[in-house]
Amino acid sequence: MNVSLHHPQAKTLTVAVTGLNANDNPGPGLAVIRALREGFGENLRIIGLAYETLEPAIYLKDMVNKTYRIPYPTAGIEALSERIRQIQVEEHIDVLIPNFDAELYNFIKLEQDLLKQGIHTFLPSHKQLAQRDKVSLKAFCDAFNFDVPEDEAIFSETDIHDLGDRFGYPLMIKGKFYEAYTVQNLSDAHKAFHKLHAKWGLPVIVQKFIKGTEINIAALGDGKGNTLSVIPMRKLYITDKGKAWAGITIENDKLIDLARSFAKATHWKGGFELEVIMDGGKFFIIEVNPRFPAWVYLTAAAGQNQPKALVDLALGNTVEEFKSYQTGKMFVRYAMDNIVDVGDFQKLSAFGEL
């Protein structure tokens, strides 16, 4: 059971959310918003923070009350800080939930500055962020006895040849922040390296391929070593980008223990996702995402509304550990053509808000 002190119902709770790119490589923003709307009901105002004008959730008026464009992470902390200050004058944001890996560094840096403006967050530290980074994952998992596939961070394509011999094919070639390709030979490995290098920079990570069942775990850590919520999900339909298009909650104590052990080892604060391959009785962690996953609405549907719990934690409300959830709860994602007036698009493009 989740017992929490709700924000006073008379006052509207304003939550700002990034990750509105509900496309075939979706950001978690829309799923987070759906969970918050379900959890908080009427007195909730959602402010979308978007990087691009065609992020689909911007135009879902029943989900997002107002959207502002914010500068890309590469523009730096000052630019982001200045933009948030402008938005805060208008919107009086209570809680901000960043949903992209690449923006987290800046938001963590701004944590105290945001709080002074009345904007609460519930974020991991820079140290925690670095520990689970793809480049450091193997060393981290080895240190805490988590099973993890062998990997190597490379800065030159010439390293692929040796790693192909060492790990064997197929190989996983992964971008620094996002995207991964399964390649069957050296030629495809080179192509993947160049694509990921161009898009996300160096290093590129080469990881041994582990065959097995793909399981993802969405969880919420309280920052003190405790896990307040854990929902394991088996991917049922996987897109060509490796994303779950359908999935089902499963009941497996070992997976729940794995998430708990991770939060205990890191004292993780906030939402996180473990991507796991189940091979026989072993669970290999192939990635740790420092935020909620795009399928996080399933946690609310299964009885553990993680985004709502995170908002409560950010506001300093007591959140007790969830004890149960519904197994066999499925999500099946769909694509829909939302019809939008060009005026809305122009407004966002010209004035940076809609």
Added chain:
Amino acid sequence: MKLKANIATSENGFIFNPATGDSFISNPIAAEILALMKTGEDEQGIKRKILDQYEVEGHQLDRDWDDYMFQLKEANLLDL
């Protein structure tokens, strides 16, 4: 041979393993056997009921039984 305690089955033959997320569809006779297994009926008892209800030779039932148990084992549904 016992089904794992957490395996969910339905009358129409749908089987769901909540530990792995695997799901299966079984034909009516297989669903009937599963339902009997879930009640705790042992192998001999189930076979007796099948022989009483259906026109099947004992040796044929034994072969089909072994085959079915092998499938359930492969699907990770049996408590071994």
